Amino acid sequence: MNKLSFNEGWEFLKLPDGNILNPYKPENFSEKDYCKVILPHTWYTDEDQYRGLAVYWKMLQVSEEWQNVFLEFEGADQHCKVFVNGIQIGEHRGAYSCFRVELPGPFLTEKALRLEVYVSNAENQTISPIFGDFTIFGGLYRNVNLLITEKEHFDYLYYGTNGIIASSSLEGETGLLEIESHVIAPDGAMIHYQVINDDGNVVTQITELANKTVRIQIPHPYLWNGKGESRLYVLRATLFVNGKEVDEVCERIGFRSIKMEADTGFYLNGRKEKIRGVSMHQDFAEVFSAVTKEHQDINFKLIEEIGANSLRLSHYQHPQYHYDRCDEEGYIVWAEIPMLKMTEDRELFENAKYQLTELILQNIHHPSICFWGIQNEIAMFKDAPYMHEMCRELYSYARELDDTRLITGANLYTVKFESELNKITDMVGYNIYFGWYYGEMNDYDHFLDQFHAACPDIPIGVSEYGVDTNTALHSDQPAVRDYSEEYQALYSETVYRIFESKDYLWGSFVWNMFDFSSSRRNEGGKKYINQKGLVTYDRKVRKDAFYYYKAMWSKEPFIHICSKRFIKRAENAVDIKAYTNQKEAALYGNQGNELICSAHNNGNGTVIFKDIELLPGKNSFVVRSLGTDSPEDEVTFEKVDEKESSYQLPDSGAGKAVRNWFLKEDDLIREGYFSLKDSAYDITQNQEAMKIFYEFAPATAETVEKDEGIPLGLSLLSILGRDKDRNPDFKMEDLNHALNQIKKY
Structure with a gap:
């Protein structure tokens, strides 16, 4: 070919x-x-x-x-x-x-x-x-x-593959390779298979009839071992008709074992490997989805710099080059289909199933892919029995296509622990945004422990978490929804430390590595963009939070001073914070020549120099490691008389998290009865609860009952919080008290 x-x-x-x-x-x-x-x-x-x-x-x-x-x-x-x-x-x-x-x-x-x-x-x-x-x-x-x-060839129409479906695994110290071939050739055509190591040597070869499944064993193979050492083989398949070579294809393969335990997380080749991951969409500023290899190389250079060990390639099949790079560089990959809203329409379901077929068969040879994702947040609109049946069908079908990988799904935080959506797949991810869309940052701690206590046999991880950040916005008192660079940094420090403390957690994926296009958005001072990335859409600016994760993940010695873009300061003294993977650092003034003080890393990738005086005009500082490698960084702040107004958005609602004007969540729930914490869908399924809903918030209740675009999988608390202007004349605690009188069962 x-x-x-x-x-x-x-x-x-x-x-x-x-x-x-x-x-x-x-x-x-x-x-x-x-x-x-x-x-x-x-x-x-x-x-x-x-x-x-x-x-x-x-x-x-x-x-x-x-x-x-x-x-x-x-x-x-x-x-x-x-x-x-x-x-x-x-x-x-x-x-x-x-x-x-x-x-x-x-x-x-x-x-x-x-x-x-x-x-x-x-x-x-x-x-x-x-x-x-x-x-x-x-x-x-x-x-x-x-x-x-040629006239005879591998079947390039077979679900977009090259006609060779090669699945590799590891059993003990033996590599197992199963090859399914599809050719357009007369009976009697033969395929000669060679497995070639990275030195160019043929380690095994076999010739078999075409259109026949072949199984090959390779004793003591090199292992694909994640970021440690990811060695690959080449599978070469040559098609012969009447002794004449007519076509040839090659795939890179690798051998590794994977396992997931509910109590201890993910294992690669028998070694526990906590997922320290980032998620990524495919688009890039100015070119949008029409990215080139050069754009993709920029992405992978930044991912290598931050030190992540895993990628969630969301929410759809990515270009082959992404999976190839992950194979080469040792990233553990979550690959998924774009099933984000599941209706009862069978045609839509069959389309998703076909896309799942293409995803798996076109990519089954990639050792980096360890997880197949079959849905993302489908319960945003409702958590209904038909969804459970469809997901079971997708699960069974994925298992039929590939029985060597783990199958997963990503659930919205409102999915109840006992939901069937948590019982279908081999592992579960929750997309959770405490401290941004709802709740407080530390709520992750209780939520995850509650889930593990309620579902001790289900492996759990965090498949999305993050906050939107506009690098032009800053605050010396960062708060939820101020979109400041400082809040994203504080959020990352607070939340990721919780994840690292949970041995049972298989890991987490930051949402997102890069800002990405979303035509429905208009917030944080920018239109048409989701700003949750650690790097800006044009890949030119690494946000401060990028360096926090680099401090936690990367072995490359470095120091990064935070808030460099927060130049104009009205305070007389400031705390200077730096992210670093060094044990100790010192702060210098006078162009780096005058030692001011030193500080130790707090164990969370952070060094803080407290109450540093600012003099009128420009103040330049250098932070330098006291270790042998001595990386350093510098910053200049300008002392001004008044706060710089451009650092804040007018009327952003900064600091007004949804919980702030409601009761504490612990006061909302009465076991066995309805509350504001129940999903809107669950409320619609109970006539008495809907009657109460109409009594207190008729405008929102009517919209919910007509299913007019409101995600019914969200809690009533969340929906009413976004719609309170249409229901100004009632108190939340009164509605919750009334719902608390209605039994669920």
């Missing part, structure tokens, strides 16, 4: 009146209406968030030597139909997986072919995701390639 890039020379046109079900160009269209583009390409901009149909076209010059030709699309967002000379030859429904279409043989007798690719990102309730806090960009946003093959 010969792969040729097919990214250049395309022309592009939006078709706002078109429909992907019956794509067409308007009668009055002209070739002049097209614009020239080079792939990868998305039509999205923040100024024009187009959701609809578009067409790409290009001429293909046919070579007389070609026997078989496939068009390979590494990603088309999100519904795609492919036409050749006006005839449809392929279709794909789903934005994130690779797919291919074959050019029918008769077309190859022509000298040139007109290719038209229709792509739609219009809202479609039968293609997952139908909901999510990220942008559906649209476009041919990943590479397009030509695959040129």
